[in-house]
Structures are given as structure tokens and as C-alpha cells.
């Protein structure tokens with residue numbers, strides 16, 4: 737239920753603490769995937785500022801959300817930072833986002849909470865499309881966190897769900913060609929083990945900000961049984977209370993796996 741506008745300040749934070757308590761007493765999703773949408777609209781409509789300001793705040797929000805997840809005990813996060821389709825944007829905007837991405841990898845690599853929680857940082861996506869400086873930063877973060885097993889932060893860059901599946905098909909086909917496996921050995925578990933996020937459970941919840949109700953080629957294989965949650969808030973404006981509401985909604989839904 738949306739809060740009446742009049743509720744603010746202490747009443748608001750009391751409501752937030754109450755909601756947090758409620759959420760923590762329920763089933764906490766193990767893996768949440770985020771479609772971080774609405775940076776440009778936030779800049780334009782809320783701040784009346786240039787587009788890049790939305791992206792700058794979007795990067796800060798990602799950092800905040802990762803810390804919320806660690807605090808709540810959400811062990812795996814996958815974030816859609818840049819899709820293959822996003823390469824169609826203006827080159828100046830792409831350069832700016834890639835610079836933010838580079839910074840973000842270095843910052844996560846040094847983050848004390850990343851180390852105290854044992855968060856493994858990973859890059860998923862088409863490495864051939866990613867600029868050298870971003871790959872270098874990602875390698876640095878991955879190398880520094882490669883032995884961690886408790887939490888995962890997957891950064892999806894130059895990522896597409898169909899490309900992810902096509903990649904799996906290519907790898908499995910090569911094994912069949914080389915006589916390492918038989919066609920009849922191919923099953924869902926095998927495909928799942930080759931998919932980019934195959935080392936962690938599939939997302940329990942996929943959350944998209946900005947009011948768009950689409951999946952936009954994100955984690956197509958992995959989302960078979962994921963709960964979907966869409967909120968009207970733009971990504972830079974996404975608050976802790978919005979996040980808690982999303983988790984509460986997830987907890988209230990009955991998860992039946994088609995049974």
C-alpha cells in the first residue's frame with residue numbers, strides 16, 4: 737500500500753524499520769536479478785539535468801543496493817549494467833557509462849564489505865564487445881575475489897540472454913563433434929551448467945525499475961521460475977523501502993513451480 741504523502745520523517749523511518757523486521761522474518765530470496773532502468777528519465781524528469789547525471793547516480797545506486805543485499809543476507813545478485821542493444825546509443829553516452837563501469841569494478845574490488853562478506857565479483861557478457869579498460873578493471877575485481885564462495889555479484893555487461901543460450905549451444909555442439917558427449921546426454925542440467933550464471937542458483941526474483949514491464953533479453957534461460965517484480969520508480973530514485981516492498985511481495989506470492 738503506498739504511503740500517504742503526509743507520512744514522512746520519523747513516521748517514515750518507523751514504517752521502514754517495521755517493514756524490514758517483517759521481511760527479515762520471512763523467506764529471503766537467495767538470488768535477485770536487477771534490471772536497472774530509468775537513469776535518463778530520472779535525469780530529465782526529476783532533476784532537469786543532463787542524461788549522464790542519471791547514469792552517475794545510477795552507479796551510486798548500484799553500490800547502495802549491493803550493500804542492502806549483503807545486509808539482508810541475499811547471497812547472489814545479477815545486475816543488468818549494459819545490454820548488447822545499449823551499444824546502439826550515442827558513443828559519448830556509451831563512453832561515459834563504460835567509464836562508470838570501470839570505476840565501479842575498482843571500487844567493488846576495494847570495498848571492505850565485499851571482502852568481509854566474501855563476495856565473488858564476476859563479469860558476464862560478450863567480452864569481445866567490452867572496452868579494454870573495463871575488462872582490465874573487471875579482471876582486477878575478479879582476481880581479488882576469485883576465492884570467495886559465500887556471495888556473488890554478477891555484472892552483466894554487453895549481455896544478452898539469447899547470446900548466452902547460443903553460446904551454450906556452441907560449446908555443447910563442439911563437445912558432441914569431438915566425441916566427448918553423446919547427443920542423448922544433453923539435458924536441462926547440462927545446459928544450466930554451461931549458462932553464464934551456472935555456478936549459482938537461478939534468480940528467485942527479477943526486479944525491474946522504471947515502470948517498463950519487459951525482460952529485454954535478460955537471463956532468458958535462468959528466469960523459468962523466477963518471480964517478476966516491476967516498480968514505477970526510476971533506478972536512481974529506488975529507495976530501501978521500495979526494495980523491502982519488492983521482497984515482501986515476493987514472500988507473499990505462492991511459489992508452486994507449476995505444481
Ligand code: FPP
Nearest residue numbers: 772773774775776777791794795836837840
Ligand atoms: C538504464 O537506464 C541504464 C543503462 C541502460 C546503462 C547504465 C547503467 C548504469 C549506469 C547503472 C549502474 C551500472 C554501472 C556500474 C555503470 P536508461 O539509460 O535506459 O534510462 P531510460 O530508460 O530512462 O532511457
